[in-house]
Amino acid sequence: MTLKKSNGILILLLFLVLLVTTTVSEFRKQLHEPAVEAPVQTDVPTLPETMPMETAEPAAPASMENTLFIGDSRTVGLSEYAKLDEADFFSNVGMSVYNVGEARVSIPEVGKVSLEELLEGSSYDRIYLMLGINELGYPFRQTVARYDELVASIRSAQPQALIFLQANLHVTKARSDTDEIINNPAIDRFNQEVSKLADEKTVFYLDANCIFDDPAGNLDEEKSDDDTHPLARCYPAWGNWLAEQTGEVLAYLQGAIA
Amino acid sequence: MVFSSLPFLFVFLPVFFLFYYAAPRRLKNYVLLFGSVIFYAVGTMDHPEHLALLLLAMVVDFYTAIGMERFTRFRKFLFAASLLYHLFWLVFYKSAHTMVLPAGISFYSFQGISYLADVYRKKYPAEQSFLHLSCYIMMFPQLIAGPIVVYPQVCRALHRRKHHPEQIMRGLGTFVFGLGMKVLLANQLGGLWRDAKAIGFDSLSTPLAWMAILAYSFQLYFDFFGYSLMAMGLGRMMGFRFPKNFDHPYLSLTMTEFWRRWHITLGSWFREYVYIPLGGSRAGKLCTFRNLLIVWTLTGLWHGFGLPFLLWGLSLFVLIALEKLLYGKTLSRKAILGHLYMLFCIPLSWVLFSCESVSQASVLFSRLFAVNGVFPSFSGDYIKYFGIYGKYLVLGFLFSTYLPYNLLKSIRNRYVLAAFLLLIYGASVYCLWRGLNDPFLYFRF
Secondary structure, three states, X not given: OOHHHHHHHHHHHHHHHHHHHHHHHHHHHHHHOOOOOOOOOOOOOOOOOOOOOOOOOOOOOOOOOOEEEXXXXXXXXXXXXXXXXXXXXXEOOOOOOOOOOOOEEEEOOOEEEEHHHHHHHOOOXXXXXXXXXXXXXXXXXXXXXXXXXXXXXXXXXXXXOEEEEEOOOOOOHHHHHHOOOOOHHHHHHHHHHHHOXXXXXXXXXXXXXXXXXXXXXXXXXXXXXOOOOEOHHHHHHHHHHHHHHHHHHHHHHHHHHO | OOOOOHHHHHHHHHHHHHHHHHOOHHHHHHHHHHHHHHHHHHHOOOOHHXXXXXXXXXXXXXXXXXXXXXXXXXXXXXXXXXXXXHHHHHHHHHHOOOOOOOOOHHHHHHHHHHHHHHHHOOOOOOOOOHHHHHHHHHOHHHHOOOOOOOHHHHHHHHHOOOOOHHHHHHHHHHHHHHHHHHHHHHHHHHHHHHHHHHHOHHHOOHHHHXXXXXXXXXXXXXXXXXXXXXXXXXXXXOOOOOOOOOOOHHHOOOHHHHHHHOOHHHHHHHHHHHHOOOOOOOOOHHHHHHHHHHHHHHHHHHHOOOHHHHXXXXXXXXXXXXXXXXXXXXXXXXXXXXXXXXXXXXXXXXXXHHOOOHHHHHHHHHHHOOOOOOOOOOOOHHHHHHHHHHHHHHHHHHHHOOHHHHHHHOOOOHHHHHHHHHHHHHHHHHHHHOOOOOOOHHHHO
């Protein structure tokens, strides 16, 4: 076979491979395209309102003294950048309902302790909990059950404390659309279960996504670089919002007692 | 497909080399070519037009070179047309920020251009075998991120090469060492840079800002150096000797020297195919500076069409011009002064390179130079992050020197060396399995 001929055959073969690749690529695209389904009417209960009562005047923001925050990397960010210096933080990167029991965290003036030791040795007026995003890969019902158990154990260790369950913050659209596990529908589904635990007497549900979301309900891309965590400059607004919301709750409780 | 990925390490590589070594000598180049096509096709599965573009580029290179020899009257026209063809696609994709850049386009276009320019200048005759030319352009070890090989460097091996077990083992060792550099060093250092970006540059303390840009500097080096070592190792396993791409660049005393030791094959390409054809430094000082300005503008644009890359290229031109005019010789003579100067210049030069916009770069500059105070918010940030990443920064400094490499070379006992490389391999695979992986930084160019 002459060189000229073999060159031609080789080029032909290569373009044949291209044809196969294009066909496979098209097939894959079709396979991944979501099937269009008719919208199904579901019986999903709507989220309870964050605030049980509307007050005529905004209540004074609550102080964060005698307060404990428990949570994952977002709570770590809150401890570092939200200027909530009076509060204690039991948080670390990757914390979840599955490992919070084993975690040991350094608390100023207390030392390195487990959550159980901390709750036994201190008395808090308010405890904020934000967990759930690191657990999204686990079986859903199992996670919800573990979350319930955690809230119950906090309640039994600190019966005097108000418990604020924080909704997990959303991720950006870019992540939500591409991550099969950590995406906003999954976050909302878990948050909805969390919100059901609020009795609005001693356990409250706070959803700070309103501070960080874009109009479509995803973490605003301008407020995050890694599509998951808010930028540090956004944390003070979250801290202020928490103080305001807590102030409203305290005013409501005082009103209810009066 | 990424070299430092489990599918590459555990599926592609073993299957490819099984076929490659089992194939008779005359078929080895076919295995190499079709293996490379599969490598590229799998990696660009969502964009089959990228494979089409690559195949077309090879056909254009092959027949233009033959045409330039056969139709001497149209030599100039054919060369200009093929050059424009390559530049068109480069500019088209690099300027369209919304489109996915075809993997390796910056690298394979430059290899094609160098081949065409050499045939045009009659440095060597046009290759008559499409198999050999396509292997040169497409062989998977150097397809995606170089080294930018020129044809004479592989031409002989493409026609005839030997496969000594000793060379194969050496190649494998180089590959594993490069893998470790990428996974165990670059990716870990990249964590600090990623964290700094997640915090937001405006909230970094000045010490953390310096740590972050140092981490980026090391990440970029070990990422690209690691990739180049892997490419060289794979090439050697098949009997090819690729030119080296890095020569301890962070030990340079001047920016001029740095760019002779960093991404060497890109620097050589610009010298050979732009700087010297423009007259180099032979036509007087003014022309030299004009030529340098052109080369550095093009170097900036080669990396990306955004303003940050253009400014980055121009800032390198300014530094190199200043060194030529004023203090270059002094720095080269006084090593301590040179190292201090580069310790400052290297991380700063990467600021524009690393940022997506000039405004983001200016925020980082403002934190590096403590505009608005040293600690804007969380004053303990640098202690926290040094605790996490300090060891990797120390390793970064260490692996920028000759010490670890000389130590490795001094190991004479094969078994000790094999055990050491096995350890690196095991640790790398473990990190990949745990998902502590990042794509290569140089894949976006």
